[in-house]
Amino acid sequence: MIKKQNDIPELMVKPMKGMAGFIVLVFPLSQFVALFSYSDMGKFIALSIVSALNKMGVSGLPVIIGLLFISALMSLFIASGSAIWSMLAPVFIPLFMMLGYHPAFAQVVFRVADSSVIPLSPVSPFVPLFLGFLQKYRPEAKLGTYYSLILPYPIIILIVWILFLVVWYLLGLPIGPGIYPLMK
Numbered sequence: 001m002i003k004k005q006n007d008i009p010e011l012m013v014k015p016m017k018g019m020a021g022f023i024v025l026v027f028p029l030s031q032f033v034a035l036f037s038y039s040d041m042g043k044f045i046a047l048s049i050v051s052a053l054n055k056m057g058v059s060g061l062p063v064i065i066g067l068l069f070i071s072a073l074m075s076l077f078i079a080s081g082s083a084i085w086s087m088l089a090p091v092f093i094p095l096f097m098m099l100g101y102h103p104a105f106a107q108v109v110f111r112v113a114d115s116s117v118i119p120l121s122p123v124s125p126f127v128p129l130f131l132g133f134l135q136k137y138r139p140e141a142k143l144g145t146y147y148s149l150i151l152p153y154p155i156i157i158l159i160v161w162i163l164f165l166v167v168w169y170l171l172g173l174p175i176g177p178g179i180y181p182l183m184k
Contacts, residue, residue, distance in 0.1 A: 025083075033086050042090025049091070050098045059099060061166060064109055067092055068162060071113035079123040081114045097183070105181040112165050116158035119150050 002008060036042055053059060067088075074084045088110060096106040118124055127146070134141045134149070169181050 029083055029086065033090070036090055043094050045091045046095035046098060049095055053099075061169070063096075063099060064165070064169065065162070067096075067106065067109045068113045068165075071110045072117045072158065075114045075117045076121050077123065079121060079125060081111075081118075084114065085110055100182055102175070102179055102181060102183050104179050105175055108175050108181075109165065112161045113158070116161055117154050120147070120154050 002011065053063060071084065071088065074088070075081065078084050085107070089106070092106045092110070093103045097103060118126065119130065121127070127143075130150070131141070131143065131146050134146055138145065168175070172180060172182070174180050
């Protein structure tokens with residue numbers, strides 16, 4: 001309750017204390033992203049990957065599936081989808097554009113993978129929440145019980161989402177208003 005002028009800053013500081021860990025995590029990440037962007041390293045890596053893919057004759061669906069699996073693997077070890085995307089976007093957006101894909105399509109591919117494997121990520125803040133709900137009905141349940149029960153669902157969801165994405169891509173359907181997977 002606000003009774004005097006000094007209460008306002010105090011009430012503003014309390015919620016920020018809960019965000020301190022996030023701020024500490026985001027600061028070095030933002031520095032990395034800024035230096036990565038400033039150095040154009042993402043474009044250099046993207047050009048190198050495109051050159052290697054062209055030499056191997058790889059394009060289309062294998063590239064899309066490759067980003068899917070890289071995103072899914074990173075999602076298992078990094079809890080924040082935004083943090084993962086901030087690391088992948090400087091490389092994969094130019095890479096997809098050089099291969100003729102719309103930048104929004106790279107985001108769609110990333111989100112398919114990221115959203116599918118969240119329940120499997122041991123660093124996800126949701127795992128303790130899910131485990132708590134599980135223990136409400138099975139008090140003896142531990143982390144192994146949780147993973148044994150949940151494992152089939154993210155795998156099935158990932159497979160269905162990949163199939164859905166592949167069909168959507170092959171049919172050339174729009175991924176948003178006036179935005180198609182391939183740039184025209």
